[in-house]
Every structure is written in structure tokens, then in C-alpha cells.
């Protein structure tokens with residue numbers, strides 16, 4: 001697994017994402033967070049793994065972990081079609097502007113998220129959003145659970161195949177479901 | 181004030197003193213003041229003249245920065261790492277740097293349009309004289325240059341008057357570029373204001389260019405029934421020699437068409453165009469063909485379809501000469517802005533240039549005389565076509581399979597593809613003899629060639645894609661409406677009231693380039709959705725071509741299915757890039773002609789009117805260029821929201837409102853001076869839509885304005901709710917923010933929405949006479 005930016009020119013200067021070498025590490029970090037938030041973009045219906053779309057894996061993970069999900073683009077309908085109701089739906093820029101604002105009190109108005117997890121947006125767009133948060137919300141912890149290394153996040157999985165991605169998401173789900 | 185040079189030219193005159201021949205006389209400038217409208221407060225605004233207005237907008241719509249680059253390398257103090265609050269050696273932080281890049285992009289775009297217009301105006305003055313009268317639409321267009329009148333206070337009547345307007349735009353571009361120097365502007369919001377300024381100037385520059393060419397070259401003049409012209413690679417008659425013109429400046433193409441007509445070979449050759457030049461070619465000569473948007477360059481050349489390539493300016497691949505050489509296609513560079521390293525042959529004899537190109541002695545030439553370009557291109561095409569015999573570099577279907585077998589599945593192509601397409605999977609299938617995945621890629625590929633650059637096996641991936649898509653390519657035979665130019669005053673009078681009252685649900689202006697996330701079909705779908713709902717749909721540039729490239733179930737293109745007027749349910753194509761100014765012009769004319777707001781040098785009041793009353797939204801679904809940034813900035817300053825596709829995030833700054841913050845949405849009621857919360861109308865000034873579905877919903881929402889009558893708002897809400905349910909699968913969660921009185925609620929949804937209002941502690945409010953300008957309150961009392 002490689003820790004080069006997935007799209008080759010998406011380079012960073014001095015602050016680069018720490019690689020998540022094992023899904024268990026991501027799970028531990030999410031469990032440690034008090035107010036995590038999972039923001040899910042439109043590519044989760046474009047990527048197929050083992051005959052299933054990525055959104056199915058995300059739903060399993062969200063159900064197991066109970067992390068509130070924000071669906072961007074038109075994904076809210078895609079989630080609901082599959083029997084899962086996300087906590088909220090927003091435009092990708094609108095929600096990202098809010099998570100980058102320390103005075104924003106979260107979806108429930110009770111507190112700012114302390115870990116924001118991104119998955120499934122067009123790579124270049126997600127990279128730009130993460131860059132924005134890196135620069136303008138330096139205290140916010142960001143993570144991506146894509147199979148593409150995102151250099152501007154705080155933590156990112158390295159580049160991996162779709163099969164490896166499916167395996168990682170399944171391990172994460174199992175750990176939240178009480179697996180070892 | 182308008183000023184004019186007096187220019188007298190006498191070919192021959194008998195006087196007492198003898199015979200005078202070829203006398204030319206220029207005497208200074210004489211003031212022409214046919215423009216009787218009193219001058220407004222801000223004629224020819226300086227860089228800061230409208231800063232207060234900009235700051236009002238920038239308080240409402242805050243920049244959300246997404247730096248595309250963590251560092252700055254603009255001067256030798258750098259590279260400076262600007263990560264997360266660090267400042268560069270000059271003291272600049274990443275916010276100011278990001279906004280500086282936005283401003284620079286807008287300045288480049290604005291310079292491009294103004295330089296294009298400057299060339300046109302120079303050329304046309306040389307050909308027709310300074311006193312040649314402007315005519316944008318005869319008696320139907322009395323406000324011939326709304327943007328120029330608004331910004332500069334000049335009412336241009338002749339080509340010479342346009343010269344004066346360009347002097348203003350050129351000065352502003354210089355002033356703005358100067359502020360980008362190290363150690364000049366320090367504040368991000370001031371950079372933003374300057375980006376707005378240069379965007380406004382850009383629309384002036386564009387307007388000048390388009391009205392100059394409309395007036396002189398016999399283009400359609402504000403004509404809703406501008407002719408339907410052929411569009412697509414399949415529409416090109418490949419039995420004839422083909423001259424392919426790429427770029428934006430029609431002057432060399434006019435030279436080609438005129439020469440072909442004069443020598444009576446116009447029906448023996450095909451003159452086709454790519455990008456905006458092609459729009460303007462068809463406005464001049466309806467037999468010209470529009471091949472397609474910028475992304476069609478590689479496929480057309482590699483398929484061997486061009487016998488001569490003529491380059492003018494803007495948005496031309498910089499490797500065209502190398503690509504053309506592979507198919508033995510001679511290249512003529514015809515613009516000072518793009519000399520391509522070729523020898524300047526302008527002063528050589530035409531025979532010598534033709535001979536060198538036909539024999540292959542030279543691959544290309546620079547010729548800066550458009551008439552000479554015309555003769556060379558036509559003669560070379562005729563001589564070269566039988567020799568080239570459509571030489572192409574596409575592999576055969578069998579070769580595609582063999583080449584695909586050399587793929588190692590390293591994924592470098594996918595990682596270098598801006599769209600992240602699954603090229604390796606298509607290669608794997610092709611290696612097994614199944615080309616269908618490559619064919620699918622043909623439909624969505626933007627033809628950038630980046631995949632090939634990364635392939636360690638040196639596979640010509642794009643050529644494989646084009647070969648697999650060859651059958652689709654040959655079927656691309658569609659129709660585009662030739663660029664109509666301005667919107668007529670009559671059309672404005674007809675739609676002014678229903679737009680401002682909200683009864684026409686909105687104006688959707690679909691403009692810009694072809695960096696689409698999933699091909700051009702999205703543009704067609706979006707345009708069709710809104711036209712079917714009786715919005716006014718206006719298109720330009722590459723978007724206008726993409727919209728014409730698909731057909732409905734009855735086999736009709738969009739331009740055949742819907743009327744070409746600026747009317748409810750109309751789909752019009754204003755024309756090329758520079759014609760975008762007519763869209764801003766139409767908005768300005770609603771304020772001026774319908775609402776009778778003074779126009780001359782009165783920018784702030786007109787922008788305030790448009791922002792609060794005119795439900796117009798710009799969409800640049802595939803925007804890639806700096807010119808698109810400048811066009812967008814011109815709309816931002818007018819308070820018109822702009823949506824871009826996902827690649828538009830790379831402009832690295834959004835302008836977002838916060839709908840939950842009531843103080844964000846306060847306007848003054850011009851009747852009383854009271855502050856009224858009008859809700860997020862419109863919610864953003866610049867935002868990305870990630871998918872087509874989201875884009876459609878966002879546009880419908882952004883069409884709402886504080887001034888909507890209850891009937892208009894109810895109509896706009898019905899579309900918003902209906903589209904939201906259809907494309908996002910759920911009811912919107914912010915309807916309560918858009919309802920001011922129960923009369924705003926769509927009649928069939930009273931119960932459903934009543935419950936939502938109750939759950940959100942909704943309170944009734946008034947519909948004000950909205951303004952952001954305190955001086956308008958005093959005026960209206």
C-alpha cells in the first residue's frame with residue numbers, strides 16, 4: 001500500500017496525513033473521539049466491490065459504529081432507498097464550511113465534532129476540502145477512510161485496491177460490532 | 181461622456197489649389213453627447229469605487245478557501261510554506277494568497293477577453309473605419325451596450341467609441357494585476373473585491389468584442405430564430421478537404437470563408453471549428469460546422485479528419501502542432517498570442533507558404549494577416565487532402581486488443597486521469613477482446629490525454645478510446661442554434677414583470693467550458709429539465725454545444741424542441757465566450773427597461789436590484805478556465821449566484837451564505853427603512869454541486885429572491901420541492917426559511933408544509949421592497 005497522493009499532482013508542503021496502516025487503528029481513533037462525524041460523498045454509488053456498491057459497506061459501518069452520517073450530493077435518497085436514514089444531508093461545501101468553523105455546534109447543536117471522517121467524494125474535491133480544513137481549522141482532526149491516500153487529512157488510509165478497501169471497511173465494521 | 185476622434189479621408193478632390201489625393205486627417209477628440217441620461221455616481225469606477233458594495237456581498241457570502249497549493253513561489257523570497265497560519269517572507273497568509281490566486285485567475289480571464297476584443301476592434305476599425313455604426317439588433321435593441329453603459333457611462337454608437345471603452349478596461353486590468361505583486365494588497369477580502377472588480381470589467385470587455393463583430397460581420401442580431409447549424413464530427417463531409425479552426429477569434433476564419441466564397445470553392449471544402457471560434461464562424465456563415473467543445477481537439481486530429489489546422493487564440497491545446505504532425509496535417513498559427521514557435525511568414529508570398537506546407541518542408545507557419553491565412557488555408561487544404569488521404573493515428577480494432585495486452589494494470593493512467601476513470605479495467609476487458617468499456621469511456625472522456633502521459637508502457641490510451649468510440653463519433657450529427665447575440669428590448673419588456681414577480685421561476689444561464697465530471701449529457705439534461713419547467717434557459721460557449729449534442733425520444737435536439745427566445749420555456753444560445761456579456765446585459769436591461777432604474781454609471785443600484793429581484797442563476801458545469809472565473813466574478817458583483825461542477829472546486833474559493841444565521845439575511849425595506857429578514861435568498865454566491873442531481877436542486881433553490889410575490893414564491897417552491905423529492909429522494913429540510921406568509925405555500929402542500937412550519941417555530945414575516953443600500957430607502961420615501 002502506497003502513501004503517495006492518489007492523484008499524482010495532489011502534493012502537500014509540510015503537513016501530510018499520517019497513514020492508517022491497519023483498520024484497527026482507525027477504529028481506535030474513532031472510538032476515542034467524543035463527537036465523530038462521517039461525511040459521505042457521491043462516489044459511494046459509483047464504486048463496486050464484491051458485487052456491492054461502496055454505500056452498502058458504509059451503511060454497515062454506520063450501523064455498527066453509530067457515527068452520525070452526513071450525506072452529500074444526492075446521496076441521502078440513495079441511503080434511504082437502502083433502508084438507512086442519515087443524520088443529515090448537506091452540500092459538501094456547506095457542511096465542510098461548518099465543520100471548519102469552531103463555533104458551529106454540530107448537527108445536534110450540542111457541540112462541535114472532534115473528528116470528521118470523509119469518504120467517497122470525487123478525489124480532487126475531497127482533497128481540496130481537506131486542504132481547506134488543514135489550513136483554516138488546524139485544530140480539527142480529519143480522517144479519510146477511502147482507498148486513496150489523502151495527503152491533506154490528519155489521517156488517511158494509503159492507496160489500496162477495491163478489494164483491500166472492502167476488507168478494511170469490513171474489519172472496521174466488525175470491530176464496532178464487538179468483533180476482535 | 182462619449183468622445184470621438186474626427187477622422188477625414190479624401191480619396192480624390194479637385195480644388196482651386198489643384199487635385200488632392202489620398203488625404204487623411206485626424207483631429208483630436210470631439211465630445212459627442214447624444215447620451216442624455218444624467219451620469220450616475222460611478223462612471224468608469226476605479227478599483228475601490230464599488231468596494232463598499234463588494235463588502236456587503238462578502239459579509240453575506242463568506243469566502244470558504246480550499247488552497248490548491250500549500251506554498252507560494254511567486255517571488256525569490258519563496259518558496260514559502262503557508263501551511264495552517266504560517267506567513268510567507270512578505271507577511272502574506274494562506275487566506276490572502278488563496279484570494280490573490282482567485283484574483284489573478286480573474287485578471288487573466290479578463291485580459292484574455294479584452295485583448296480579444298481589442299484585436300477585433302482594431303481589425304474592424306481598419307477595415308470599416310472608426311465611424312462605422314454599431315447595430316446590435318436594429319430597432320429592437322435600443323440599449324445596445326447595457327454593460328458598457330452601466331459601468332463606463334458611455335453609450336457607444338460607432339466602432340471608434342468601443343476603442344474608448346477598451347481604454348478603460350485595459351487600465352483596470354493593469355491596476356488589478358499590479359496589486360498581485362509581492363507586498364501590495366494584504367487583505368483577503370480586498371483581493372476578493374478586486375476579483376469582483378475585474379470580473380465586472382471582463383463583462384465590459386466581452387460586450388465590446390461581441391457588439392463589434394455583430395455590427396460588422398452580419399451575425400444574427402438579437403434573433404430568437406437564429407438559424408440552426410450543424411454540430412458534431414458526423415456532420416462533417418469527409419469527402420471534401422477539411423479546414424479546422426480552433427480557438428476564439430473569428431478573424432482568420434472570416435479570411436478563410438471569404439476566400440473560399442470569392443474563389444467559388446466554398447461548396448468544395450468544409451470549414452469546421454472547435455470551441456468558440458466555431459460559434460462565431462456559424463454566426464458569419466451558416467454552412468460552417470461546429471465540431472464540438474475544446475475536448476474534441478485530440479480526437480478530431482488523431483482521427484485524421486483535419487487537412488489543415490488553423491489556430492487563433494485561447495483554449496487551444498499547446499501540443500496541437502505535435503499532434504497534427506503525426507497525421508501530416510499542416511498548421512497555420514494566426515494570432516500573435518499563440519505563435520507556436522513557427523517562423524513568421526506574414527510577409528512571404530502566398531505561393532511560397534503554400535508550397536512549403538504542402539510539400540511538408542515545414543510543419544507549420546505563423547501568418548498574421550487574416551486574408552493571407554484565408555488563401556493559404558484553402559489552397560493548402562485542397563492540395564494536401566489527396567496526399568494525406570485522411571492519414572490517422574488510430575489503431576485498428578485488432579491493434580487495440582493487441583496493445584491492450586501490453587497493459588500491466590499499474591493504474592498510473594487512472595491516477596493521472598482528472599476524472600479518475602477506471603481505465604485499467606477497460607484495458608483488461610479490451611485485452612480480452614471486449615471494447616465496450618473503452619467505448620463507454622469515449623462518451624465521458626474530456627480528451628485531455630493525461631492518462632497517456634503517465635503510462636509506463638507508452639500506450640496511446642486516448643487513441644484506443646477514440647477508436648472504440650469511432651462509431652458513436654461518426655453518428656455525432658446534431659444541431660445547435662447559431663449564436664443570437666443580445667436579448668432584445670421587446671423580449672425584456674415581455675418577461676420583465678413575470679421574472680421580477682417570480683412568476684417565471686428563474687433564468688438559468690448555462691455557460692462555460694467542457695471539463696464535465698461525466699460527459700456533456702449532464703448539460704443537456706439540466707437544460708432540458710429547466711426548459712420543460714418553463715424557466716428561461718440561456719446557453720453559451722461549449723455548454724451550448726454540449727446541450728445541442730443529444731436528442732429527445734422524438735429525435736429532436738434541444739434547439740428544435742424549445743423556442744430560441746428569451747422567454748419562459750425558451751432555450752437560447754447567445755453565442756461564443758464574449759457573448760456571455762449579453763446574459764449580464766439582459767439582467768441589467770430588466771432593471772433598466774422594465775423597472776426604469778437609471779443605467780448610466782449607476783452600478784450599485786442596478787446590482788442591488790438584480791441581486792434582490794432577479795431570479796437568475798449561472799451554471800458553469802464544466803468550467804475550467806481563467807476566463808470562466810472572470811465571467812463568474814462579473815456575475816458575483818451583480819449579486820447573481822453561480823454554481824460550478826465538482827471540478828470548479830479547483831477555483832479554490834467558494835462564497836457561501838449560512839442559512840441558519842438570521843442576521844445574514846437582513847435587507848432594508850425601501851418603503852420604511854425597517855430591517856427585514858428575507859431568508860437565504862439566494863443562499864450562496866458561488867458554490868459547487870457535486871452531481872447533476874444536486875445541481876438541479878441547487879439551481880431551483882438559488883432562483884428565489886426577496887422580492888418574489890407570494891404567487892411567484894409558491895411557484896418557485898413547488899419546483900424546488902418537486903425537484904428535491906425527485907432527485908434527492910426526500911423533502912427539503914429548509915422550506916420554513918423560504919416561507920414568509922402562508923400564501924407562499926404551494927396550494928397542494930398546505931397540510932404537509934403546515935406541519936413543518938409548526939415543528940420549526942415558524943413566524944410570519946412581511947415581503948419588503950428589498951435593498952441593501954440605505955440610500956435607496958431615502959430615495960423611495
Ligand code: SF4
Nearest residue numbers: 252255258260268270
Ligand atoms: S510572494 Fe510572499 S509568500 Fe509568495 S514567495 Fe514571495 S515572499 Fe513568499
Ligand code: SF4
Nearest residue numbers: 597625626628629631
Ligand atoms: S484523456 Fe480521457 S481517459 Fe485519459 S486522462 Fe483525460 S479524461 Fe481521463
Ligand code: SF4
Nearest residue numbers: 587588590591593635
Ligand atoms: S498506465 Fe498503461 S500500463 Fe498502467 S494500467 Fe494504465 S494503460 Fe495499463
